[in-house]
Amino acid sequence: MRVAVVTGAGSGIGRAAAQALLDDGWHVVLAGRRRAALEETAAGRASTVVAPLDVTDVAAVDAFFADVRKLLGRIDLLFNNAGMFGPSTPFEAVTPEQWREVVATNLDGAFHCAQAAYRVMREQAPPGGRIINNGSVSAHVPRPGAVAYTATKHAITGLTRAIALEGRAHGIACGQIDVGNAATELSDQIARGVPQADGTIRGEPRMDVADVAAAVRYMAGLPPEANVLTLTVMATGMPYVGRG
DSSP states (O other): OOEEEEESTTSHHHHHHHHHHHHTTOEEEEEESOHHHHHHHHTTOTTEEEEEOOTTOHHHHHHHHHHHHHHHSOOOEEEEOOOOOOOOOOGGGOOHHHHHHHHIIIIIIHHHHHHHHHHHHHHSSSOOEEEEEEOOGGGTSOOTTOHHHHHHHHHHHHHHHHHHHHHGGGTEEEEEEEEEOEESGGGHHHHHOEEOTTSOEEOOOOEEHHHHHHHHHHHHTSOTTOOOSEEEEEOTTSSOTTOO
16 A cells, blocks of 8 residues: 655645545545545545644644554655745735745745654655655746745755755655646636736736646656656746746
């Protein structure tokens, strides 16, 4: 049995990826803040475990991963997906509270989950596993009014590479998927119109979230000796290449 943990599994990319992994025969632990949304993702499938989790709560994260190991024996994959965008705010107007909320979820939460999963992967028999961190095209090119989100996604790249380096000795692979404009509820505003680098407000093309799930599915299905360190999947027509 291959065991995967997906955070932020109650909607959007997390839901699509979790369902794709289920289709591939994984036993999937669905983590997220809202039990009802996680139950919708599970859709009654027997090979799922629904486990509400706040990734910003360190004690809860540690207990969660310990419980998964106790219940299922091991963890072969973590899709470290939980995150938030935060309000679109000019740099000079971002409050300390807004900054901390985004950092606590996108960076601190990702670190806590990766560390807890890594410890299980290192200690289990046989050892090893894979961590896939959800970055963003904003890890490379920022949007206006998104300093906290951009900073955290740049930091995810450092986190990914540090885990990939230190995980070698323990058979733990780590990669990052950078997504641009997947069609989810969280990106509806992008379709309606968002600020551009030239000061205009324009809608942007989006891609089916199933295309992101297919990319996660590919990364997750690689043999232990192979790893995708970084993968960018984006809407073909979005203003990313040459942005600004």
